[in-house]
Amino acid sequence: MIEIVDLVKNFGELNVLNHITDTINEGEKVAIIGPSGSGKSTYLRCLNCLEDPTSGSIIFEGEDIADPKVNINVHRQHIGMVFQQFNLFNNKTVLDNITLAPIHIGKKNIKKQKGLSLKQRQESIKQLKLEAKENALNLLRRIGLEDKADVYPSTLSGGQKQRVAIVRALAMNPKVMLFDEPTSALDPEMVGEVLDLIKDLANDGMTMVIVTHEMGFAREVASRVLFMDGGVIAEQGTPEEIFEHPKCDRLREFLSKVVK
Amino acid sequence: MQNIAKKWEVFERSFIEYGGYERVIDGLKNTLIIALIGLCIGIFIGTLIAVVRVMPGRTRFTKVMAKILNGICSVYTSFFRGTPIVVQLLLGYYVILPLMGINLKPVSVCILIFGLNSGAYVSEIMRGGIGSVDPGQMEAGRAVGLGYWATMLKIIVPQAVKNIMPTLGNELISLVKETSVVSFVGALDLYTAFRYIAANNYEFMIPYLVMAAFYIVIVLVIALGVKLMERRLKKSDRNS
Numbered sequence: 001m002i003e004i005v006d007l008v009k010n011f012g013e014l015n016v017l018n019h020i021t022d023t024i025n026e027g028e029k030v031a032i033i034g035p036s037g038s039g040k041s042t043y044l045r046c047l048n049c050l051e052d053p054t055s056g057s058i059i060f061e062g063e064d065i066a067d068p069k070v071n072i073n074v075h076r077q078h079i080g081m082v083f084q085q086f087n088l089f090n091n092k093t094v095l096d097n098i099t100l101a102p103i104h105i106g107k108k109n110i111k112k113q114k115g116l117s118l119k120q121r122q123e124s125i126k127q128l129k130l131e132a133k134e135n136a137l138n139l140l141r142r143i144g145l146e147d148k149a150d151v152y153p154s155t156l157s158g159g160q161k162q163r164v165a166i167v168r169a170l171a172m173n174p175k176v177m178l179f180d181e182p183t184s185a186l187d188p189e190m191v192g193e194v195l196d197l198i199k200d201l202a203n204d205g206m207t208m209v210i211v212t213h214e215m216g217f218a219r220e221v222a223s224r225v226l227f228m229d230g231g232v233i234a235e236q237g238t239p240e241e242i243f244e245h246p247k248c249d250r251l252r253e254f255l256s257k258v259v260k
Numbered sequence: 261m262q263n264i265a266k267k268w269e270v271f272e273r274s275f276i277e278y279g280g281y282e283r284v285i286d287g288l289k290n291t292l293i294i295a296l297i298g299l300c301i302g303i304f305i306g307t308l309i310a311v312v313r314v315m316p317g318r319t320r321f322t323k324v325m326a327k328i329l330n331g332i333c334s335v336y337t338s339f340f341r342g343t344p345i346v347v348q349l350l351l352g353y354y355v356i357l358p359l360m361g362i363n364l365k366p367v368s369v370c371i372l373i374f375g376l377n378s379g380a381y382v383s384e385i386m387r388g389g390i391g392s393v394d395p396g397q398m399e400a401g402r403a404v405g406l407g408y409w410a411t412m413l414k415i416i417v418p419q420a421v422k423n424i425m426p427t428l429g430n431e432l433i434s435l436v437k438e439t440s441v442v443s444f445v446g447a448l449d450l451y452t453a454f455r456y457i458a459a460n461n462y463e464f465m466i467p468y469l470v471m472a473a474f475y476i477v478i479v480l481v482i483a484l485g486v487k488l489m490e491r492r493l494k495k496s497d498r499n500s
Contacts, residue, residue: 050399052318068319077405087400091418100414101404165400172404 001026001176001207002047007056007066009042016042018231020056024176024209029202031222031239032211035254038228040211044178047209048072048079061175077105080169080177084184086161088153094164095149098136098171103129105172132171139167143197159190163197170201177201179210183217215259219243227251264465271457271466280457287453288474294370294442294449295435299382301375302431306382309333310390311412313383333383340380346441348373353445366447370439378435385427389420422493429486433479440475450474 002024009017016039024030032040045051047058049065049072058066065075089097106128110121140146143163153161162182169177179198183191195217202208202221212218218225218239225242227235229250235242243259246252274280312333317323340348352373357364364372393416401411421428440451454471458464 048403050403072318073402073405073407076403079403081400081403083396083400083403085394085396087394087396089397089400089415091415091422101406104410104414105405168404 001028001060003057003059004047005057005059007043007046007058008054009039009046009051010054016231017046017053020231020233022226022233024207026175026207027205027223028207029221029223030209030226031218031224032209032226032228033213033215033218033242033254034226034228034234039231040228041180043228044180044209044211047178048076048081050081077101077172078175080172080174082162082166082169082177082179082182084181086153086158086165086185088156088161088165088168090153093150093152094140094145094156095133095136097153097164098139098168099129099132101168102132102135102171106132136167136171139170140164143167157190158186159193162186162190162194166194166197166201176207176209179208179212181211181213183212183214213258215243215255227254229254267463267466270461270463271470274457274461275470280453280460283448283453283456284450284474287448287450290367290370290442290448291436291439291450292478294367294374294439294447295432297371298374298378298435299428299432301371302378302382302435303386303428305376305379306384306386307417309337309379309383310386311409311417313387314390315408337380337383340377345373345377345438346444348377349441349445366442366445369445370442370447374435374439378431381431382428385424385431386417386420388427389424390416392423393419425490425493426486429482432486433482436478436482437475 004020004022004024007017007020008015020043032043034040042051046053046066049058052068053066056066057064060075060079063070063075065072088094089100092100107125110116110124110128113121116124137146137149140149143166145160145164148156148160148164153164156164166177166182182198183194186194191214195214198208198210198217199221210218210222220239222239224236225239226233227242227246227248227250235246235248235251242251243255246255275284312326312329315326315329317326349370353366353369357369390412397415397419398411401415402408406414439449442449443452443455450471454467454474458467
């Protein structure tokens with residue numbers, strides 16, 4: 001589904017990702033673990049080109065999205081992303097947060113269609129808005145926050161924010177979901193509700209890549225675990241291989257520090 | 261004291277009986293129109309410039325475009341911030357518009373120049389405002405597939421405007437005060453109206469005092485309006 005070929009990312013002089021090659025297959029749940037500064041987040045952010053790779057290719061649906069000439073916006077619509085800091089749109093209600101992108105992009109597509117009369121166009125935009133709203137409410141129902149549809153994000157708890165952020169990404173019907181430390185900014189008692197939702201998605205067969213410090217969660221949900229260190233994938237395997245039979249010293253050292 | 265009472269009488273007669281108040285009302289109208297429409301134009305231009313100035317480029321083409329646009333914007337802002345507004349008015353009214361063969365009323369020229377001038381200042385204010393919005397908002401917008409401009413206009417700029425509301429209020433206040441130079445190109449404003457009354461009677465003290473009072477009241481009203489608006493915006497931040 002996503003093919004990463006010889007990916008390099010430098011920030012100025014600093015080399016963060018050092019020739020990474022990997023393939024993320026459909027239906028896979030990839031957990032990325034590793035010490036801070038190892039390049040996990042940068043790697044994830046390169047997958048939807050939030051960070052433009054310095055060199056290398058990211059092949060998504062047969063196109064190299066690292067190429068500046070492709071229209072990255074179209075591809076990002078199929079790659080959902082969830083941030084550590086939630087990043088809900090502060091000036092929009094919860095419902096508008098979820099419907100903003102589907103409506104904006106749907107409108108664009110309607111405008112592109114040729115041979116529509118003005119009336120037909122207005123009609124389909126109206127339809128589009130109704131559908132987006134309906135879909136958003138369904139998603140909110142799924143996470144039990146439908147009563148929060150009309151409030152602003154500032155009134156939500158961290159866990160609620162993150163769950164809204166997840167369904168905001170889902171509203172675009174993404175083919176793959178990227179999670180950048182989705183529970184790191186949460187109070188401990190809210191971690192569970194967010195992890196449960198992600199597990200739910202995993203069970204539905206969503207392809208996902210998760211950068212996480214929750215080793216228990218990685219072990220339970222992931223079908224493959226990547227251990228990153230110094231800008232490379234130092235070791236990878238099934239959760240069992242990684243957590244029970246770590247091969248390299250760095251991984252063993254890392255695990256001894258984080259797994260109690 | 262007697263002297264002042266007499267001066268006041270002269271002013272009163274000229275203000276009310278000889279219709280000076282009509283001129284003042286016209287002048288007040290022009291002052292407010294020039295400042296308000298000028299600010300609206302300024303916000304439009306300023307936002308455009310600010311968004312261009314923080315624009316990244318992805319392809320080589322957009323990077324070069326961004327650089328060129330950036331250059332144009334910076335020439336624009338340094339011109340309008342680097343020359344007095346009187347000079348801009350004179351250049352606009354007596355040089356540029358005649359050269360272009362455009363004939364505009366003095367007030368229209370003033371609105372235009374004040375708008376362009378304010379655009380330069382607002383662009384810097386807006387740039388600060390955009391900088392104050394969490395970069396995660398832009399990332400989130402881009403990550404769901406919105407383009408740079410769509411994210412800017414729907415997500416970033418509204419939040420930026422909220423943050424710079426008090427500073428925009430100040431900009432309106434300085435525009436109101438700066439309108440007192442529009443008589444240079446023959447537009448009637450508050451100052452011109454009072455100067456007319458004063459010059460008519462060779463009696464300057466009272467008219468100019470009353471004029472100052474007019475300006476102060478306008479500025480206080482604007483300041484109050486900004487305060488109220490700020491309070492309302494804050495409220496929507498906390499709950500709703």
